[in-house]
Amino acid sequence: LYKAFIFDLDGVLVDTAKYHFNAWSRLANSLGFDFTEQQNEELKGISRIDSLKKILKWGNQEVNEENELNRLANIKNTWYIEMIEKMTPDEILPGVYDFLVLSQKEGIKIALGSASKNAEIILKRTGITHFFDAIVDGNLVKKSKPDPEVFIKAQQLLKVKIQECVVFEDAQAGIDAAKAVSMKVVGIGLPSNLTGADMVTPDLENWTPDKLIAKI
Ligand code: G16
Numbered sequence: 054l055y056k057a058f059i060f061d062l063d064g065v066l067v068d069t070a071k072y073h074f075n076a077w078s079r080l081a082n083s084l085g086f087d088f089t090e091q092q093n094e095e096l097k098g099i100s101r102i103d104s105l106k107k108i109l110k111w112g113n114q115e116v117n118e119e120n121e122l123n124r125l126a127n128i129k130n131t132w133y134i135e136m137i138e139k140m141t142p143d144e145i146l147p148g149v150y151d152f153l154v155l156s157q158k159e160g161i162k163i164a165l166g167s168a169s170k171n172a173e174i175i176l177k178r179t180g181i182t183h184f185f186d187a188i189v190d191g192n193l194v195k196k197s198k199p200d201p202e203v204f205i206k207a208q209q210l211l212k213v214k215i216q217e218c219v220v221f222e223d224a225q226a227g228i229d230a231a232k233a234v235s236m237k238v239v240g241i242g243l244p245s246n247l248t249g250a251d252m253v254t255p256d257l258e259n260w261t262p263d264k265l266i267a268k269i
């Protein structure tokens with residue numbers, strides 16, 4: 054029945070949310086304000102420029118010119134890249150590596166479906182690029198989650214049907230994106246943050262593809 058797994062990156066395969074939070078906080082502080090970790094939850098799965106706009110609103114900052122928005126986003130991204138360049142395979146989230154190995158062994162096709170424009174560096178530094186039959190990231194999509202474009206692109210590149218795909222997501226925007234096209238979706242995290250997922254688990258530890266598929 055299921056032939057393809059589409060994985061979100063940040064929060065599912067690796068924990069880069071902490072680096073995003075660090076770099077965005079640094080940018081906010083440089084502009085004279087701060088925001089909370091609770092607010093940071095709202096940035097998960099959201100594109101870089103949309104994240105910036107939300108943060109500026111929290112700080113009551115009026116920035117409308119596109120050049121200035123891009124300048125601020127680039128500053129944040131430079132700090133973010135400094136951190137992800139130092140990532141190692143130890144930063145792969147619990148259970149992920151074995152789950153990828155088993156999925157590949159069972160002939161399940163594997164894709165990345167991420168909003169990040171930095172996905173390739175992260176996959177490379179953590180040593181998991183070779184598992185992926187297709188990589189769809191922020192450089193390939195026009196509309197960010199909750200628009201389903203990223204998952205539809207992955208499904209098309211893998212040459213499978215929508216109903217043969219299972220998405221793995223840690224963000225509400227990603228769950229909503231998958232559900233917009235009625236794809237099955239496994240939520241990674243707390244059920245309270247992941248409304249509409251077909252099942253939720255804190256991480257991929259102790260799961261096999263078969264055991265998981267039986268639950269959705
Ligand atoms: C990730 C993060 C978001 C981030 C976005 C864009 O998405 O969850 O917080 O804003 O990528 O990242 P970048 O600035 O690297 O292009 P995902 O879809 O992998 O969870």
Ligand code: MG
Nearest residue numbers: 061063064223
């Ligand atoms: Mg995510």
